[in-house]
Amino acid sequence: MDSLTAVEDEVQKVMTRFESVSSNSLSSTEQLIAQLSGIREEISSDPTGQLSAQHRVALTDSVKRIRSALSRNSSEHKELHSCVSRVGRVIDKNFRQDVSSCAVEGCFSLESKQKLLHEVITEHFLRRGLMEVAESLVAESNINLSEDEKQPFLEINCIVLSLRNGELEPALRWTESHREALLELGSSLEFKLYRLRFIELLVAGSVAPIELIRAAREFQRFAERHSDDIRSLMGCLLHVGDVESLRRRYRIDVSAAWRDVTSRFERDACSLLGLPSDSPLSVAISAGCVALPALLNIHSVMQQRQVAGMLPSHELPIEVDLGAAHRFHSVFACPILRQQVSDSNPPMRLVCGHVISRDSLNKLINGNKSRIKCPYCPVEQAVGDAKQIYFW
């Protein structure tokens, strides 16, 4: 990324010059010390006890040299100033300093809102298993989170930790006790766990065949839904211990499998508990990181052209496309009037299947006509045939 590279270059330049100036300065100082000490030794070991002309000259010379060297050191260092401040200028030029300009004033400043915000953040930490941080936040911000809220996260985190430590047992026990619910969810978690156990044995290679067979037997109840996978896994028996072939032919990657199982467990466990599979705070923040640059841009343009008062403040001034992953609810904007529908202006389906808002429909009715024509196709219909629909 250009901006970062620009800053990096300037900082590298500064560091190189720091290095050279400092080493020059130190080595010249050392030389001066050595030289002067040398002369001192000579003088003090002079048996006459008097300062000879030769020494006097050497000393005067040395003094001159010291003066000029030190002043040169100082000015060399001073010259670095422009190099250093260039870094600051590059940073200011390439990075925005006006993040606050988009903020809604006082949005989170009420004490009640602060509490909510801190509770949400604590929820986020519980979900991630950062228990100490969560507790610290609860203490420092004076909030209360009920045990009911904490409990499910504690259990999930316990199992996630064990998975991270390479233990399958706790997860297997959990999936067994939640088998019905998982099946209804359409989750393949249990199968994945047994599969993981199987491939661990495959990769280890040094296990007795009876262990492998025992592990394979567990696949029986998954035969219907995962027959392809099972077939492929059975084929792997030909390559027990041969990690390379397993990886190349059957794409068996043990560490990826562990990661996959761990994240699946987290998502499924949360779904079962009716909790979102991703921390809502994370999702909101990543949406914000995408939306904020666009909003700041439009905000500064609006300020420049002084159009601030013209747009409805209950809606953002521009559309921000967050991608399909962040679309949770239907949004319908009437294609004619380009407004979002609402309870007072609901979507209406015409007989031909096209949908417009009620306001648009009323506009089409202009006059005493009892029949209207769809704006998108030649189909005509009676006004009353249009039906209100619900997207939610």
Next chain:
Amino acid sequence: MKMAQAIRTLEHSTLKLPYESMNKKFRSTQKVLDREISHVSGAIAVLDTRLAVVETVKEQLKDETVKEQLKDETVKNDVKVENNDEESKEDTATGKYELNGQENLQEDHKNEGKDIVNEDKNSRKGVDNGSVVALIDGVVEKLISLKRKSVEAFEDEMAAATCCLKRVVHLKGHDEVWSKNGLADWKAKRFDRMLVDYFLRKNFFDTGIKLAESSGIRELTNIDMFIVSREIEECLRVGDTGPALQWCHDNRSKLRRIKSKLEFKLREQEFIELIKGDERLEAIKHARKYLATMATEDSMLDHLQTVMGILAFPRDTHISPYKQLYSDARWEALVLEFQSNILALHQLTDDSVFSVTLQAGLSSLKTPHCYREGSRRHPECPVCNPRLNDLAASLPSAHCSQSRLVCPVSGLPMNEHNAPMMLPNGRVYSYDSLQSLAGRGGGKFKCPKTGEEFVLEQAEKVFVM
């Protein structure tokens, strides 16, 4: 592209703070260098003078006979002169050295040297090595001190620059496509950085530090600045203005640029405290010394006059504004003033990046559905989360000019591949969802919203432009 924009928008303070720290270290290194060099210059000047004496004396004593006559007296006076030497050497060594005053000092030393010459004229024939060696030792000592202090200062400078580099390199790391988890990890760290900054601003130090350490981002955060800030604040809270005044002194030029009134207010409070302690004379002296010169604007002068007024009122007065001036709550106001100054100094915005980003995110996700009575909350939608729902209530909602439909049952998009279908009761679901519902119920199914029974054939296609 999006990542580049996000970085440009959010990371200014991440990079600016270590830069400022580096700038400060650079400046202080320059000061150290110049100070030590002037010490060396001072020691050199004495040596130089001594050597100049030798020149002069030798010239004047070319006459052999004079040398012979003085031989006896030399022995006696040597001791006396040596003692004088020691004293003058000490004086010059402890004297003040200023950056531009070196020439003046050398002038002084030359004059001193002339005195020594006049003294020596009739008493010595040469300089004995003992005194010269002692002077040389003095110079060497100062040179060694210069070297030692320069090493420290250069190291500090370099460390500050390295910190800048580390941060830039970390930010560049978002681009590492070779690591599959790379981007996700980077984003997670970014979120944690935002949270740490938020916690520090709210004074939740333990939480901030714990999070920084667990996430391995301590050097990427500005914890150190906040620790310094907290120390000063703690002192202010117990009525100690020392550290705050020192901070004002250290950052004088920048504070002047942002037209800060902090120092003035601190001195005002000191004045009030003196009055509280019944030391009115001291208070007046204090005011003369500090407040008179600092009140530069009219508004400050007016305020100052009010403050001076409390000289006339006792501590337990009920008359405002004097009553408020005596109140201890002014210390808390000073803390706030300090906090706003330190943020402004480091060009940190008033709102944390975390708050602003969260607001933007919630707004862009907010739809009317999330607030509709009796509407089914989508489990994954953050704005439907009860707490965030409350927080986002006053925020603007997302603007949409293009329709995008999502099936209420499956959460999947409804489009030409998976058409939206209307049931006779007006509810719309995706074709795939209806098909699978019907499949499970043997052709019949219940509307997920109202429970009415329908069959697949009753659904009619809906066309959304």
